[in-house]
Amino acid sequence: MALENSGxxxxxxxxxxxxxxxxxxxxxxxMPTTRQxxxxxxxxxxxxxELRAYIEGDDPVTNRPFMQEIIExxxxxxxxxxxxxxxxxxxxxxxxxxxxxxxxxxxxMDNHWTDYLPIVxxxxxxxxxxxxxxxxxxxxxxxxLRPTYFRELWExxxxxxxxxAVMAGARPEYFPVILALAASGVTAxxxxxxxxxxxxxxxxxxxxxxGMNSGIxxxxxxxxxNATIGRAxxxxxxxxxxGSVPGDTYMGSLGNNYNYTxxxxxxxxxxxxxxxxxxxxxxxxxxxVTSFFGGWYTQAGFGPRDTWQEKFxxxxxxxxxxxxxxxxxxxxxxxxxxxxxxxxKQKLIAWCAENACLSAREYWDNQWTQTLHRPHAVAGxxxxxxxxxxxxxxIIQFFEPDQIHVVVAGGETQGAxxxxxxxxxxxxxxxxxxxxxxxxxxxx
Amino acid sequence: xxxxxxxxxxxxxxxxTGKRLAPRLESLDGKILYLVDCLFDNSEVFMEQLRRWFAExxxxxxxxxxxxxxxxxxxxxxxxxxxxxxDAAILGxxx
Numbered sequence: 001m002a003l004e005n006s007g008x009x010x011x012x013x014x015x016x017x018x019x020x021x022x023x024x025x026x027x028x029x030x031m032p033t034t035r036q037x038x039x040x041x042x043x044x045x046x047x048x049x050e051l052r053a054y055i056e057g058d059d060p061v062t063n064r065p066f067m068q069e070i071i072e073x074x075x076x077x078x079x080x081x082x083x084x085x086x087x088x089x090x091x092x093x094x095x096x097x098x099x100x101x102x103x104x105x106x107x108x109m110d111n112h113w114t115d116y117l118p119i120v121x122x123x124x125x126x127x128x129x130x131x132x133x134x135x136x137x138x139x140x141x142x143x144x145l146r147p148t149y150f151r152e153l154w155e156x157x158x159x160x161x162x163x164x165a166v167m168a169g170a171r172p173e174y175f176p177v178i179l180a181l182a183a184s185g186v187t188a189x190x191x192x193x194x195x196x197x198x199x200x201x202x203x204x205x206x207x208x209x210x211g212m213n214s215g216i217x218x219x220x221x222x223x224x225x226n227a228t229i230g231r232a233x234x235x236x237x238x239x240x241x242x243g244s245v246p247g248d249t250y251m252g253s254l255g256n257n258y259n260y261t262x263x264x265x266x267x268x269x270x271x272x273x274x275x276x277x278x279x280x281x282x283x284x285x286x287x288x289v290t291s292f293f294g295g296w297y298t299q300a301g302f303g304p305r306d307t308w309q310e311k312f313x314x315x316x317x318x319x320x321x322x323x324x325x326x327x328x329x330x331x332x333x334x335x336x337x338x339x340x341x342x343x344x345k346q347k348l349i350a351w352c353a354e355n356a357c358l359s360a361r362e363y364w365d366n367q368w369t370q371t372l373h374r375p376h377a378v379a380g381x382x383x384x385x386x387x388x389x390x391x392x393x394x395i396i397q398f399f400e401p402d403q404i405h406v407v408v409a410g411g412e413t414q415g416a417x418x419x420x421x422x423x424x425x426x427x428x429x430x431x432x433x434x435x436x437x438x439x440x441x442x443x444x
Numbered sequence: 445x446x447x448x449x450x451x452x453x454x455x456x457x458x459x460x461t462g463k464r465l466a467p468r469l470e471s472l473d474g475k476i477l478y479l480v481d482c483l484f485d486n487s488e489v490f491m492e493q494l495r496r497w498f499a500e501x502x503x504x505x506x507x508x509x510x511x512x513x514x515x516x517x518x519x520x521x522x523x524x525x526x527x528x529x530x531d532a533a534i535l536g537x538x539x
Contacts, residue, residue: 095452
């Protein structure tokens with residue numbers, strides 16, 4: 001659409017599963033008649049001959065010859081609609097028309113405003129009560145979110161965040177944590193085909209003040225604060241960013257269970273290491289929440305036992321090389337690593353970075369290293385350029401230390417650990433010292 | 445039955461301002477057509493096949509394959525180049 005604005009007639013080619021999405025993006029950009037042509041999904045893995053057949057075949061959306069769509073898209077005279085585009089106001093009301101509880105529950109579900117579990121209806125009284133959890137004004141802008149980078153950013157106030165917090169069943173004392181997550185600028189409802197989720201980790205004294213669980217079952221459904229803060233993050237993301245509707249504003253092929261709720265606290269009291277936020281420059285008395293964008297893969301094990309190094313190497317090699325892991329370690333595991341000489345988290349992270357290895361052939365045989373890393377490699381940017389020059393069987397290290405994180409959680413009933421995909425992301429407000437780590441205290 | 449007044453949970457979308465499409469060409473003959481490879485895995489193979497199709501079927505069209513500097517990031521320099529010496533563009537193609 002930027003090329004059209006520069007006066008260049010353009011046709012965008014997409015695969016057919018994105019038809020609804022690209023039409024709604026064109027509409028939201030005021031250019032609903034943008035010329036588009038479609039080929040079958042997928043492109044990845046298809047031979048040159050198969051792709052040529054796509055080009056010589058029919059557009060699967062319009063059932064007209066694909067190349068006819070292309071040529072007419074560049075040469076056919078414009079209509080009145082093409083010449084003016086579409087302007088409209090999509091503002092949303094503050095309150096909905098009064099109705100019964102049953103009808104409102106149905107309305108929220110029909111409008112894709114829920115996660116398909118029952119919600120607490122956000123009455124004026126409940127929202128007012130939630131707003132007592134912060135000193136910030138109702139109308140203060142908290143931030144902006146969108147399902148993916150090419151969509152428009154939606155904006156929201158403290159009150160709108162409170163509405164979603166009520167729906168999730170959260171309590172006012174959790175509200176500063178929820179506001180901090182809303183301010184992160186990191187959505188918990190990404191529309192990426194890679195079914196991401198966003199995992200949030202809370203640090204600081206507030207964990208105990210609001211009764212979060214960092215012990216037995218920390219990652220499970222065994223605590224009101226953990227469960228509802230995570231759920232609120234998901235609901236506020238989908239509703240405040242303009243939706244998370246399959247085929248339109250959500251395209252994750254498999255979906256992700258972490259999207260229901262994925263918030264827990266670090267077990268700072270039982271960890272032998274510095275808390276996560278202290279590693280990143282905060283004081284132990286500060287309260288923070290960290291958004292890790294990921295949740296795509298999870299690996300797990302026990303120990304550390306004599307062969308832990310082999311197990312870790314296998315698990316690291318099985319991580320997606322474009323997206324690093326959070327090592328979530330039970331305190332028993334963390335202390336086991338201290339006994340093996342890892343006096344700090346950073347030492348364990350350094351070992352993992354050195355031992356996250358693949359052959360160049362495996363590293364590059366990945367649609368996302370091809371899409372994300374290869375352009376950098378071709379442009380001569382390191383470390384990607386050296387990886388591209390490597391012989392197919394040459395072993396390459398593919399994680400930098402800052403792509404790996406360590407958090408201690410769990411109740412010491414077993415020496416259990418997980419490697420959960422999670423990238424530390426930047427936010428737009430309330431940030432200090434440590435990108436992606438958001439101050440909760442600023443939202444009290 | 446008791447009726448309740450509740451809040452709308454949605455955020456505030458930006459206002460949509462209509463934009464017009466660029467004028468279309470009378471014909472592609474003698475024109476420079478940029479084929480923009482958006483860098484998704486295997487899109488370069490697709491774009492190369494598209495280039496060949498034009499070379500075989502519409503040889504009067506000059507095609508040039510061009511790539512942005514990286515995936516998923518706007519490349520104003522590339523757009524400037526297309527606008528400066530191109531007559532039309534085809535973008536593609538993902539997944």
